[in-house]
Amino acid sequence: MKVRQIVNLLKATVITGDEFLDGLDIDRCFVADLMSDVLARSHNFGILITGLANIQAVRTADIADIKAVCLVRGKRPEQAAVALAKEKEIPFFVTKYTMFEACGILYAEGLKPVEE
Amino acid sequence: MAQDLKRRAGDDDRVTRTQEMLYELTVGEVMSDNVVTVHPDQTMSEIRILMRDNRISGAPVVENGKLVGMISIEDLINALLEKRIDVPIREGMTTDVDCLYSDESLVHCIAKFYRLGHTRYPVLNRKGELEGIITKGNIVEGLLRKLEIEYEQTETKVSAARQRPAMRKFFEDVFADEISFTFKYNIVGQTLQHAGTAASELKNALKKLGVCPPLLRRIGVAVYEAEINLASYTQGGEIRATIEKWGVSVEVLDSGPGILDVEQALQPGYSTAPDWVRELGFGAGMGLVNIKKCSDEMDFTSSVPEGTHLTMRFYFTS
Structure with missing residues (x-):
């Protein structure tokens, strides 16, 4: 699924990285507020959905090769997080949906979990 | 014609x-x-x-x-x-x-x-x-x-091929009884604001040297977790990554306060993280577990109040 589709499905606002949305194909999704849980997955390359609005959410995505980050419940990200996402060319967007709703929508559309 | x-x-x-x-x-x-x-x-x-x-x-x-x-x-x-x-x-x-x-x-x-x-x-x-x-x-x-x-495509391919084995070629071309080079990063304690910068920079440097992506990711994750530990629990410290012929060795050193029960600290889920660390998305008690999982070898010693010494090794062949 193209990241653009995910943005549309979640009615999300793109904060940075709009130019990469059409080129990135994603089939997996991981959801966590604890970044160590994200880092513990041995495969990633998917999208991260989180309620964590600080720079560590983006830093984790960068280190763990995650392709895009989605923030839930319309949270406002830290400025440093936006700057880092821009620098590392990681698409970063915000949806008004709760984490439960966002996951439900993407699960129904066929996104898969990230294995251990 | x-x-x-x-x-x-x-x-x-x-x-x-x-x-x-x-x-x-x-x-x-x-x-x-x-x-x-x-x-x-x-x-x-x-x-x-x-x-x-x-x-x-x-x-x-x-x-x-x-x-x-x-x-x-x-x-x-x-x-x-x-x-x-x-x-x-x-x-x-x-x-x-x-x-x-x-x-x-x-x-x-x-x-x-x-x-x-x-x-x-x-x-x-x-x-x-x-x-x-x-x-x-x-x-x-x-x-x-x-x-x-x-x-143009051939040119790009040629320059990519020139870059890829940069590190291997370096070790082949240079003769000495022992060759290694080290990247050193100073980590500030008691704040997570900059945590991850060293891991990110190191990952970038290793990428330029031609380390393959799966290994890059393992080194990145392990060093990131170590960096988070330094930033969360210590007064600061340093990370030293040494590139050797066989792989990458990373040493993480701090100057205290040290860990009393090392065995306990290595248990998944065990954490002494203060609230401010948990609020920032860490402190789930998975850091050392992740480090162990990502590295090919790990040594972990600590004494109170001197400090903790973590060594991780990553092999190019793994």
């Missing part, structure tokens, strides 16, 4: 890249699709102005979307000689038109140029609709463009 190419190929049994391209490229890929067309009811004198303004020497005549003929300078000269300059194009055009199809290969197209001797051919799709026009100039231009693209 086509015959020449064939003969040369026969001489030394070697097909040049340009000859291969003649088979790969189609008429549609090199034709110009920006065609000036005329209507059969326009007059011959109008075509004179059209040719002058567009700097062309001929144009397809189209009526109701269908090609009905071709008009060229030669037709115009004939009309002038016969003093029929004001008749409609319909009466002065050539109606027996040789065409090319856009999906035909260039090699067929060149053969046709030589066999029939025209300077331009209208290009049709298989439904018979006009798609463009092709001249010898278009063919040469199309070939040059493709050669240029392939040249």
Whole structure:
């Protein structure tokens, strides 16, 4: 699924990285507020959905090769997080949906979990 | 030209890249699709102005979307000689038109140029609709463009190949009893604001040295977790990554306060993280577990109050 589709499905606002949305194909999704849980997955390359609005959410995505980050419940990200996402060319967007709703929508559309 | 190419190929049994391209490229890929067309009811004198303004020497005549003929300078000269300059194009055009199809290969197209001797051919799709026009100039231009693209691609590949084994080549080229180089990062304690910068920088440096992506990710994650630990629990410390012939060794050192029960600290889920660390997304008690999982070897020693010493090793072969 193209990241653009995910943005549309979640009615999300793109904060940075709009130019990469059409080129990135994603089939997996991981959801966590604890970044160590994200880092513990041995495969990633998917999208991260989180309620964590600080720079560590983006830093984790960068280190763990995650392709895009989605923030839930319309949270406002830290400025440093936006700057880092821009620098590392990681698409970063915000949806008004709760984490439960966002996951439900993407699960129904066929996104898969990230294995251990 | 086509015959020449064939003969040369026969001489030394070697097909040049340009000859291969003649088979790969189609008429549609090199034709110009920006065609000036005329209507059969326009007059011959109008075509004179059209040719002058567009700097062309001929144009397809189209009526109701269908090609009905071709008009060229030669037709115009004939009309002038016969003093029929004001008749409609319909009466002065050539109606027996040789065409090319856009999906035909260039090699067929060149053969046709030589066999029939025209300077331009209208290009049709298989439904018979006009798609463009092709001249010898278009063919040469199309070939040059493709050669240029392939040249650029080769250049990129060559420079990529030059970079990839940079590290291996370095170790092969340099002789000493022991070779290694070290990246050192100072980590600030008691704040997570900068945590991850060292891991990110190290990952970047190793990427440039040609370390493969799965290993890069493991090193990145392990160093990131170590960095988070330094930033969360200590007064600061340093991370030293040493590149050796066999792999990467990372040492993480701090100056206290140290861990009382090392065994307990290594249990998944065990955490002494303060609230501010948990609020920032860490402190789940998975850090050391992750480090162990990501590294090929891990040594962990600690004493209170001196501090903690973590060593991780990553092998290039793993």
